Amino acid sequence: xxxxxxxxxxxxxxxxxxxxxxxxxxxxxxxxxxxxxxxxxxxxxxxxxxxxxxxxxxxxxxxxxxxxxxxxxxxxxxxxxxxxxxxxxxxxxxxxxxxxxxxxxxxxxxxxxxxxxxxxxxxxxxxxxxxxxxxxxxxxxxxxxxxxxxxxxxxxxxxxxxxxxxxxxxxxxxxxxxxxxxxxxxxxxxxxxxxxxxxxxxxxxxxxxxxxxxxxxxxxxxxxxxxxxxxxxxxxxxxxxxxxxxxxxxxxxxx
Numbered sequence: 149x150x151x152x153x154x155x156x157x158x159x160x161x162x163x164x165x166x167x168x169x170x171x172x173x174x175x176x177x178x179x180x181x182x183x184x185x186x187x188x189x190x191x192x193x194x195x196x197x198x199x200x201x202x203x204x205x206x207x208x209x210x211x212x213x214x215x216x217x218x219x220x221x222x223x224x225x226x227x228x229x230x231x232x233x234x235x236x237x238x239x240x241x242x243x244x245x246x247x248x249x250x251x252x253x254x255x256x257x258x259x260x261x262x263x264x265x266x267x268x269x270x271x272x273x274x275x276x277x278x279x280x281x282x283x284x285x286x287x288x289x290x291x292x293x294x295x296x297x298x299x300x301x302x303x304x305x306x307x308x309x310x311x312x313x314x315x316x317x318x319x320x321x322x323x324x325x326x327x328x329x330x331x332x333x334x335x336x337x338x339x340x341x342x343x344x345x346x347x348x349x350x351x352x353x354x355x356x357x358x359x360x361x362x363x364x365x366x367x368x369x370x371x372x373x374x375x376x377x378x379x380x381x382x383x384x385x386x387x388x389x390x391x392x393x394x395x396x397x398x399x400x401x402x403x
Contacts, residue, residue: 156180158238159236164242171374193213225274267312294315341374
């Protein structure tokens with residue numbers, strides 16, 4: 149079996165109707181996994197699941213819409229996955245929100261609370277819901293899509309960066325807790341990627357120039373360039389890796 153085979157795996161990927169999450173779902177299905185497509189709106193989820201099933205065969209993907217701010221929605225997502233596939237072997241916490249751009253002095257309390265709730269607490273909820281059956285089976289991989297923002301300061305996305313730094317620690321702490329049960333927890337830390345979520349950063353020519361001028365590859369990333377890291381972290385190829393942050397940023401953090 150290939151080191152990167154995902155045959156027999158079942159992956160929940162939040163925020164997978166577009167961008168990085170969609171690319172991860174497509175590549176995981178390509179490597180043999182059953183995938184669960186989830187975001188807030190049903191039609192985009194159905195569209196992605198239908199396309200994956202058309203390419204890789206029926207029952208490769210299912211669509212289960214869920215709002216990450218709703219604990220009930222997330223439990224329903226896990227319950228639907230268990231009903232359809234009988235297990236969850238891989239959880240990809242990819243969905244996130246950032247309702248505020250600007251100095252932290254100007255952020256409203258409800259905006260800051262939403263960022264922390266959706267980017268950290270929702271991940272905690274989903275992990276609580278899926279980890280027990282991974283622990284029982286003595287096998288599983290939990291992947292949190294964080295950001296290089298969690299490693300740096302910023303004058304415009306400071307609160308978002310705080311939440312992403314918290315995700316790094318969430319992975320480290322849970323790696324310690326779950327490690328004895330062969331359940332691994334890691335983060336992916338993308339740099340600037342061409343997604344709708346990050347449009348405010350790359351669509352502005354001045355911001356784009358600042359972001360790429362000191363980056364060795366001199367460009368921003370594409371969603372599919374993050375997907376390979378998720379396949380790696382879900383596969384046997386990464387079986388001795390836990391509690392880590394895999395940076396995929398075109399070299400932005402080395403300069």
